Amino acid sequence: MLICSILPYCYSCASNRLVLLETVTAELNAKHNVDTIYLDVAKAFDKVPHQRLMLKLKAHGTDGLVGNWIKSWLSDRWQRVCLDGTFSSWRRVWSGVPQGSVLGPVLFLIFINDLDNALKFADNTKVYKVVDNQFDGAQLQSDLDSLGDWAVKWQMKFNVEKCKVVHYSVRSIDVEYSLYGQPLEEVVSKKDLGVVFSNDLKVRRQCEEAYSKASQMLGLINRTIQFKNPEVLLPLYVSCETTLGVLLSSVELTVC
Numbered sequence: 001m002l003i004c005s006i007l008p009y010c011y012s013c014a015s016n017r018l019v020l021l022e023t024v025t026a027e028l029n030a031k032h033n034v035d036t037i038y039l040d041v042a043k044a045f046d047k048v049p050h051q052r053l054m055l056k057l058k059a060h061g062t063d064g065l066v067g068n069w070i071k072s073w074l075s076d077r078w079q080r081v082c083l084d085g086t087f088s089s090w091r092r093v094w095s096g097v098p099q100g101s102v103l104g105p106v107l108f109l110i111f112i113n114d115l116d117n118a119l120k121f122a123d124n125t126k127v128y129k130v131v132d133n134q135f136d137g138a139q140l141q142s143d144l145d146s147l148g149d150w151a152v153k154w155q156m157k158f159n160v161e162k163c164k165v166v167h168y169s170v171r172s173i174d175v176e177y178s179l180y181g182q183p184l185e186e187v188v189s190k191k192d193l194g195v196v197f198s199n200d201l202k203v204r205r206q207c208e209e210a211y212s213k214a215s216q217m218l219g220l221i222n223r224t225i226q227f228k229n230p231e232v233l234l235p236l237y238v239s240c241e242t243t244l245g246v247l248l249s250s251v252e253l254t255v256c
Helices: 002-006 013-029 050-059 064-074 103-111 134-153 204-224 230-255
Strands: 034-040 119-121 124-130 164-168 189-192 195-198
Touching: 013 034, 013 119, 013 124, 013 164, 013 195, 034 134, 034 189, 050 064, 050 103, 064 103, 124 134, 164 189, 195 204
Parallel strands: none
Antiparallel strands: 034 124, 034 164, 119 124, 189 195
16 A cells, blocks of 8 residues: 555566657657656665655655664665675664565655656656657756756665766757766667667567577577487476566567
């Protein structure tokens, strides 16, 4: 009930991709351009400040026993580093949500829930807009500046080097974007939640990557397994499919 009441409009991994894909496809069919900025939150789960997180939980009505339990769960955490048998001194942890837990990702989603004008899935964030002229580009830049201001206010940071711009366009519009005063790199394709999106929306790059990874895995099996018995190869192939599952399913989704 906590996550549903606070985040009523949550997207799954597949639906997050479909929202962008449907929007871009519809706009391109209508002869519009769509500029998409893929943002990377630096050390996302490790940088969530505990005090500010508790303020957001309280603002959403998560207080009392539940709020105190979450605060207790996050508080009094310590960590140290071990290298070649040598330990550093203990340091108190003032930020971050525990990874590998069920509650950690939920708390992170609550923390970034007020990131306006952005499509979010965990630490994957992107902002996009129809850009047919310089004025539209300036509006998208304004949205990007607002996201940068949000990150500074809440002690988060976007990794500018990993933030990319993709112009999904039917004609060239010379618009450049920047974050924290640094220009963002423009690319012709970007992997988004396991699927490669090209600026022409063709699936060639995604299929090539899926084929390459599948060939590498099957080649490894062929080189290392000399006894080519179906009873041995089939379970091994199925176990490899688990590793490639997300990639293969994304190809089926894109092609269909």
